[in-house]
Amino acid sequence: MAKLLGKVIIKSNLYVKTGIRIGGPTEGLKIGGVDNPVIRDAYGKPYIPGSSLKGKLRSLTELKEGKYLDVKSGIHICKSLDEYQQCDVCKIYGVMGLTSDSSTFLLTRLIVRDTYLDEESITPEMRDNLEFPWTEIKTEINIDRRTGTVSSVGGLRNPERVPAGAKFKDCEMIFNIYEEGDKDLLKKLFEAMLWLEDDYLGGMGSRGYGKVEFKDIEVYWNKASDYESGKTALISDRKINEDWDTPAKLVENFIKIKEKLKE
Numbered sequence: 269m270a271k272l273l274g275k276v277i278i279k280s281n282l283y284v285k286t287g288i289r290i291g292g293p294t295e296g297l298k299i300g301g302v303d304n305p306v307i308r309d310a311y312g313k314p315y316i317p318g319s320s321l322k323g324k325l326r327s328l329t330e331l332k333e334g335k336y337l338d339v340k341s342g343i344h345i346c347k348s349l350d351e352y353q354q355c356d357v358c359k360i361y362g363v364m365g366l367t368s369d370s371s372t373f374l375l376t377r378l379i380v381r382d383t384y385l386d387e388e389s390i391t392p393e394m395r396d397n398l399e400f401p402w403t404e405i406k407t408e409i410n411i412d413r414r415t416g417t418v419s420s421v422g423g424l425r426n427p428e429r430v431p432a433g434a435k436f437k438d439c440e441m442i443f444n445i446y447e448e449g450d451k452d453l454l455k456k457l458f459e460a461m462l463w464l465e466d467d468y469l470g471g472m473g474s475r476g477y478g479k480v481e482f483k484d485i486e487v488y489w490n491k492a493s494d495y496e497s498g499k500t501a502l503i504s505d506r507k508i509n510e511d512w513d514t515p516a517k518l519v520e521n522f523i524k525i526k527e528k529l530k531e
């Protein structure tokens with residue numbers, strides 16, 4: 269029987285290094301609408317859905333672990349409970365397509381919250397150059413290599429994106445620790461964050477979009493007894509990552525961080 273030993277809370281800021289595009293619903297025939305809008309919150313500002321960030325971290329971990337990917341869905345699916353029990357990807361990010369039986373709980377360790385734009389990161393100077401209050405339209409022209417003219421198929425694209433220099437603040441991830449072995453799974457999350465910095469978030473990454481960096485990272489440990497006493501807090505004596513505030517430093521110093529995950 270699994271028992272929740274505590275929660276690791278990982279706070280960070282996500283810095284956009286090259287324009288990032290996480291697609292939202294199209295605006296249809298709305299006048300002045302963009303044909304490829306980014307996803308927005310209820311205040312009309314772009315945000316990063318937790319599902320997008322989590323999905324990307326998952327896929328990087330799948331690739332790194334050499335997991336078989338389902339051809340239809342493009343994601344890894346554990347096919348049996350035995351497989352799940354050996355599978356770090358599904359333990360961290362959640363299992364798909366399997367149901368629990370009486371002997372196994374299919375627990376998900378990682379929760380990723382939505383992350384919102386820091387308005388101040390879009391400076392007045394940037395705003396002067398943006399097509400919309402928080403975003404830019406990057407016109408891309410597809411050239412037909414035979415004729416040297418604009419291709420008749422998908423020749424002109426106008427994807428909207430959040431500009432380089434933007435910052436999404438207070439990104440929060442929560443990592444549940446159910447058993448001793450889960451502490452080592454946490455390292456795989458930090459590794460995935462590091463892989464992501466040399467990969468991309470959102471769409472059109474191979475065209476240069478979506479480079480992001482995690483900075484100002486703070487890692488806190490709230491153990492089960494803290495919840496019993498009501499003393500959960502994101503305060504300095506709960507911080508367990510010293511001044512290791514980037515994914516690279518978290519991975520490098522993981523042994524010391526792990527030692528602090530005690531009851």
Ligand SMILES: [Zn+2]
Nearest residue numbers: 345346355358
């Ligand atoms: Zn799996």
